[in-house]
Amino acid sequence: MTNRIHSIAAKISSQNTEQLKAALAEVAKLSDLSSEEKRELAAALSTSFYRDHAGDEELAQLIDRSESILAAQGAEIAEWMIEQLVEADAESAEHFAGALGQMGAPVVDLLHSWFDTSRNDDYAQINLLLAAGQFTDPAIARVLPEALRCAGSTNKQVKSAAFYCIGRVFARIPPATVGDADRSMLFDTLFAGLSDPSPLVRRHAVRAIGKGVRNNYFTPEQVEKSHNAFRTILGMDHFDWDNAYIVRSEAEYQLHFCQHGLAERQAMPKGKYYQDFSILEKRELCPNTYYFKVNAPLLAKKIQAGQFIIIRPNYDSERMPLSIAGWDREKGYLEIVIMAAGRTSTEATQKNVGDRFQDVVGPLGQRSHVAKYEGACVVLGGGYGTGAVIPTARDLRALGNKVYGVVGARTKDLLILVDELKAVCDEVFVTTNDGSAGIEGFVTHALEQIMAREKVSMALAVGPVPMMMAVAKMTEGKGVETWVSLNAIMVDGTGMCGACRVTVGGKTRFACYHGPDFNAHQVDFNELIKRQRMFVEQEKIAFEAMQR
């Protein structure tokens, strides 16, 4: 074992959280690992999977990071991981499965071959199915025949695992990837599972069918059939309900999707004003943050810099406000940046090219204030907010202003849209908290440098509230007209509900109608921060409910 791996391995297996943290940070800096080193590193990382993290939020997060780092080592160590996976206990098996899932397409064939070679080992099959359920790459559709084979097993655990895997695939892979005939076969297999003697199997069958319905895998007839079957399970039609509570409770949950599935299909008006909000392009900007190009021709014609939209990824989704990073009026698309943080944003980022968002509505709010200024203008973007400053920067420059852009992030890998911003600014500064790129520190450090260099007349900051607050504080009393775009909690986005109340200059304002841009020096940021935390508990619950 090489020295560098050895010291890291010692730290990881030390049972000390701080050491683990330090070790993971070191791993991120390693480069040019040989195959041998990668395998050794993997072995060390995987020891963290066996640690008891009950009640220790930080440790749990570190373990998840180990999983991602493991996945980043690439297909070279996949074989070794599957060897571990098939033997692993339930807890660590999930991490091996998760890491394999993140590796994606390159390891699908390997996984496939393992299904075949371990055919007689039920436990191995269960864990392999678990792993197959973690993939988000459409290539995983290739293992569906294996899942179908496992669904015919006489072992109820294998059978349930197969249904689990199928349900996961429904939720993660667009239906078009799986052929019509295969989808039909999947439905029949799952449907047969509803009459299995084991309640566990029945429950997983109900759940998988529900996921199929939700993700448009089935025909209207199949949805109706499922709907009726769930009603029967619940005793809504006769008195011979399913005697197992777990099956009934699952059916109750999923029934609701069938009903809506039916209604949704019937109501698909396609008139002159029909916009199909399909995704034309998707790009990962940095982990968990995605760039989307969404078709919305009517909207694209009218939207202005600073305005926002509300999207609902699925028919039952929350209404989520989003700022706009750009548009093309001719081609009729919008450019948006979504960071997967809670349930709805995660649902949105799980959509792929060719999928559709259920609803996109806008343009909402007032356009950004732009004028010709005496001094320079500075637009500052923090994290996912960077996208939102691009259109305004373009407008400012079009009016003949000198425009500086500032992009800030925690670290180099999280910097996004720098090139896009460069295209619309005279000069762009980059800041990172850890100094891994550009100026070390916060966006305010860059702003300070610009202000020291020349007169700044206007600043626009979009990003997390603390960042906007810091900018406001810095420019206060220095004759800089400062705007911030407030991301308050909203429901309708048209001024109807008042959820987005913010105090600006001592008056109650609605961010959706009067804003989203406000004079930074008058905004009560402390209130905004607290109001944004109103649903923290519920958001957690909603997120967990999605993952079940």
Add this chain to the structure above:
Amino acid sequence: MAEAGKGLSAKERMQKPRNQMPLHEAGLRILSWEEVPIGYSMEQAQDEAIRCIQCKKPECVPACPVGINIPAFIKLVEQGDVAGAAKKIRETNFLPAACGRVCPQDKQCEAVCVVGKKNDPVGIGNLERFVADYEREHNLNRIPDMPPSTGKRVAVIGSGPAGMTCAYELRSRGHEVTVFEAFHRGGGVMVYGIPRFRLPLEVIDEDLKLLEDMGVEFVYNMIIGKILTIDDLLEKEGFDAVFIGTGAGLPKMLGVPGENLNGIYSANEYLTRIYLMHANEFPQYPTPLYQGKKMAVIGAGNTAMDVLRTGKRLGAEVTCYYRRSHEEAPARTEELEHAEQEFVNFKWLSNPVEFLGDERHFVKAIKCEVMKLSEPDESGRRKPLPTGEYFIDEVDTVVFSLGCDVNPIIPSMTPELRTNKWGVVMVDTTTYHTSKKGVFAGGDVVTGGSTVILAMGQAKEAARHVHEYLMGQFNYELNVPTDPNAPGVQWEGRFAKAKR
């Protein structure tokens, strides 16, 4: 079927007691979202119909904002011809199922019913509801005969009661109608603002479907004023006329300290989260709701009752705070009664002056001033006066139900559209034509906040004039008020006119 009350004299009819609407028991209904009134049975309906004495000059018809021929439909019910009764109602009212449920009959038809002079008035609302439900449950064909297309196109903005009615009226006159809705589903306030236990979703959806079957085009997610302006509609999109039925959607707040604390909602937000976004089914539906155990509702209108009863169903102890007394409460009598039956507490003569929060910025208490009522002034109204006494109640959720101002999106983007200083769109009160040519408006957007039936009545009137406008028969001297202090179209307006 035989006429149930054949041969009975008017006196005998008038002596029969009213068939009270059967209700689910209060203790049970607060555990469910099911509709509270059960509805008449066929027998009850016929028995109630007997009570109508078929006045020669009925008072009830002009007291109905849409002028339903009430005696005629009741006669048909008595004769057992419910399908005929349904047809009769549909001649003038497009949303009978909703109106039978949410109309304030005690302030309209039933208030003037002759039978009510000695006895309880005829249960007109209950009968209307019965007829509409019968029609729906028996799938009777409801699509009216339509004349051939006129080739004229109308844009209807908003798919609530006003928009739906206007669309129905114009479509059945042969015009092409496109309804633009900002939300992702139709129904407007009937969906987002009226609870399911008062108005079930299927009732609204049936009517939306009827419109679709008639060929009305619905376009969702369209914020007129932003994505397309009214000028765009008339000039670029080829519409010949526009009807604005966008309702009143900008909630009023009190303007007292602490009103932006967490856990304080407007009634619109609270009800929208629940009834449009299904937050009561959280986390199946991901839209959250912060629902405390002790809830205060400010105001005592119909919406306040809806919020109170909704809170009760979500397990909270609910209290209504109102600065006047029980007599002045603007809610429908029936709603107040239902709320009282459902163990809602009332604190009359209490005027909130401040909300106190905890360190997490969540509301924890409400501070009220005790009020007293003045002697009636010239207008006969008794004003609430401060007494200088205060009390503090612990609460963890507060909902403001103080009514709405008109949503400013369309007026602000349509400079030619005149509004008064409260943002209410000004119209000519005969034709509902606005200050912009070819643009009509009706419903809460011209009244500043009223009822479903009034919105429908206005939309119906407006539709008649839109039709005239489209057919080139629109010869009126328009009088659209220019005074910014002018009130919106008054609730009593048409009612009073009819009485004269």
